[in-house]
Amino acid sequence: MRLNHLTAHELKKKMIDKEVSCREVVQSVFSRIEEVDGNVNAYIRVEKDSAIKNADEIDKKISEGEGLRDFSGIPIGIKDNICTKEIATTCASKILENYTPIYNAEVIERLNQQGYILTGKLNMDEFAMGSSSENSFFGPVSNPWDITRVPGGSSGGPAASVAAGEATCSLGSDTGGSIRQPASLCGVVGFKPTYGMVSRNGLVAFASSLDQIGPFTRDMEDCAALLNVVCGHDRHDSTSLDIEKPDYKSFLKDDIRGTKIGVPKELTVKGIDPEVKNAVDSALKIAEDMGAEVEEISLPNLEYALNVYYIIAPSEASSNLSRFDGVRYGFRNKDADTLRNMYRKTRSEGFGDEVKRRIMIGTYCLSAGYYDAYYEKALKVRTLLIKDFNETFSKFDVLISPTSPTTAFKKGEKIDDPMTMYMCDVCTVPANLAGLPAVSIPAGLSASKLPIGLHIMGNVLREDNVIRTAYALEKAIGFKNFPKI
Amino acid sequence: MRISSDDVKHVAKLAELQFSDKEVKKITPQLDRILKHIAKIRAVNTDNVEHVSLIIDVKNVFREDTPADTVSQEDALKNAPLEEDDGFKVPRID
Numbered sequence: 001m002r003l004n005h006l007t008a009h010e011l012k013k014k015m016i017d018k019e020v021s022c023r024e025v026v027q028s029v030f031s032r033i034e035e036v037d038g039n040v041n042a043y044i045r046v047e048k049d050s051a052i053k054n055a056d057e058i059d060k061k062i063s064e065g066e067g068l069r070d071f072s073g074i075p076i077g078i079k080d081n082i083c084t085k086e087i088a089t090t091c092a093s094k095i096l097e098n099y100t101p102i103y104n105a106e107v108i109e110r111l112n113q114q115g116y117i118l119t120g121k122l123n124m125d126e127f128a129m130g131s132s133s134e135n136s137f138f139g140p141v142s143n144p145w146d147i148t149r150v151p152g153g154s155s156g157g158p159a160a161s162v163a164a165g166e167a168t169c170s171l172g173s174d175t176g177g178s179i180r181q182p183a184s185l186c187g188v189v190g191f192k193p194t195y196g197m198v199s200r201n202g203l204v205a206f207a208s209s210l211d212q213i214g215p216f217t218r219d220m221e222d223c224a225a226l227l228n229v230v231c232g233h234d235r236h237d238s239t240s241l242d243i244e245k246p247d248y249k250s251f252l253k254d255d256i257r258g259t260k261i262g263v264p265k266e267l268t269v270k271g272i273d274p275e276v277k278n279a280v281d282s283a284l285k286i287a288e289d290m291g292a293e294v295e296e297i298s299l300p301n302l303e304y305a306l307n308v309y310y311i312i313a314p315s316e317a318s319s320n321l322s323r324f325d326g327v328r329y330g331f332r333n334k335d336a337d338t339l340r341n342m343y344r345k346t347r348s349e350g351f352g353d354e355v356k357r358r359i360m361i362g363t364y365c366l367s368a369g370y371y372d373a374y375y376e377k378a379l380k381v382r383t384l385l386i387k388d389f390n391e392t393f394s395k396f397d398v399l400i401s402p403t404s405p406t407t408a409f410k411k412g413e414k415i416d417d418p419m420t421m422y423m424c425d426v427c428t429v430p431a432n433l434a435g436l437p438a439v440s441i442p443a444g445l446s447a448s449k450l451p452i453g454l455h456i457m458g459n460v461l462r463e464d465n466v467i468r469t470a471y472a473l474e475k476a477i478g479f480k481n482f483p484k485i
Numbered sequence: 486m487r488i489s490s491d492d493v494k495h496v497a498k499l500a501e502l503q504f505s506d507k508e509v510k511k512i513t514p515q516l517d518r519i520l521k522h523i524a525k526i527r528a529v530n531t532d533n534v535e536h537v538s539l540i541i542d543v544k545n546v547f548r549e550d551t552p553a554d555t556v557s558q559e560d561a562l563k564n565a566p567l568e569e570d571d572g573f574k575v576p577r578i579d
Binding site: 098099100102103195196209235238239241242301304307308310311318322325326327328329330331332334336337338339340341342343344345347348351356357359360361363364365367373374376377378379380381382383384386418419422433434435460 | 496500503512516518519520524526527538540546548564578579
């Protein structure tokens with residue numbers, strides 16, 4: 001097994017045992033990037049020089065007998081909507097092509113305390129809007145399992161890089177499934193924590209009531225360890241929960257006897273790929289064999305989740321993205337003679353088609369005469385959906401479904417049909433609307449060797465149930481495949 | 486209810502965006518289809534239902550008003566497309 005395909009906990013052990021140096025680990029990742037990223041396009045920017053330098057510092061510490069933290073010397077890629085001080089952060093948009101943050105996101109400060117190695121900034125759908133990572137100013141990301149297919153989105157770069165061995169772990173952001181859906185399509189673990197557990201300070205805002213940062217890893221053990229690092233209160237984010245955070249690694253227990261699993265029938269949607277359904281059904285069978293209780297259930301308002309999401313998310317986005325006006329940062333059209341013309345030309349040239357589409361939908365839903373019918377109505381249906389979840393979680397520990405109704409689709413297949421693209425998020429948006437923790441883990445491969453993801457949701461702050469169930473099923477399923485790119 | 490190209494032009498103005506006639510022709514049916522789909526929530530009975538304001542139990546987050554680390558003027562202007570006399574420079578305000 002090559003170094004760049006190992007997990008963070010395996011690498012940590014090898015570095016402590018002096019079996020490998022941190023420099024070798026980091027170099028294995030960069031040679032992999034040089035080997036495959038011309039095809040994958042997971043990276044917008046690679047930070048090789050600083051990475052090697054930082055690796056040598058870690059090696060020096062090891063030689064001086066200093067202990068390693070879980071992510072000391074571990075090569076980690078960061079989605080390009082998370083601010084990195086003095087390193088360009090573009091959101092894969094022309095409008096931020098030359099933007100260099102003057103501060104680090106809180107999650108970056110936390111990773112720095114670990115002594116992590118930044119590999120580079122990862123490609124994505126522009127402003128995290130999309131389900132295929134085709135909406136990038138820097139070109140589409142390819143799925144490492146089949147480069148004619150999409151990696152999912154919007155965190156296509158973070159998912160593809162971990163799958164292809166171009167980073168050991170990565171951080172992405174999830175507004176309606178942008179961590180979990182690409183994790184599913186690329187065959188890796190992707191976790192969205194409870195809303196408020198990870199600071200959004202330094203995450204370029206898309207839809208503030210839904211956005212949450214989370215990890216991509218190769219297994220649940222790394223996932224729990226990375227949650228330990230990124231979760232926790234931050235006074236710079238007023239929606240950050242000021243509560244004691246648990247040790248997420250303590251939930252890695254291979255025991256789901258008596259766990260009550262609900263299977264919402266609304267999420268086994270029309271048009272689901274039979275291979276995906278079979279993989280989920282066999283995972284549920286495994287869970288039953290391990291002593292869990294599985295029951296099909298119904299949450300009546302789930303069928304409206306996608307509709308609610310595609311009102312609330314664009315509405316918040318249209319407001320959040322009003323800050324991009326060519327005045328304080330980013331691209332500016334320099335030909336305009338008046339301020340208003342400058343705004344319009346800057347925004348029209350700086351934003352891509354999907355971003356403009358969402359700004360238009362959001363502006364429409366918030367505009368006079370339509371506010372009550374769309375935005376206000378959506379907020380009320382969101383209340384009903386949360387009520388459905390509250391009732392369900394009084395009886396069940398976790399809810400299981402597919403992460404995505406299909407495996408990775410072909411590039412270009414859905415890009416001209418926005419509504420069909422939006423349907424990709426049907427299983428993942430409910431967790432964002434209700435603020436729930438949820439994970440996608442690999443459930444197997446289809447006949448054509450494309451990964452299938454299993455989606456596990458828990459109640460607010462019940463990461464324990466999600467991690468325990470995911471860990472037990474991960475062990476039982478035993479997915480240990482890498483794409484042959 | 487259908488969204489017209491005039492609606493699209495009006496909303497574009499509100500959003501400080503501009504579209505060519507060709508772009509309006511392309512985006513209008515796309516927006517129409519999306520709006521038609523999301524309008525399905527009108528079928529839900531929401532009488533006496535409160536709207537969600539915040540999904541987590543956090544209210545009025547205050548802190549002591551004490552001076553702390555702050556952004557310098559130099560840093561704040563670092564990303565400015567145009568600057569003059571320690572300020573952001575913009576075209577004539579119409």
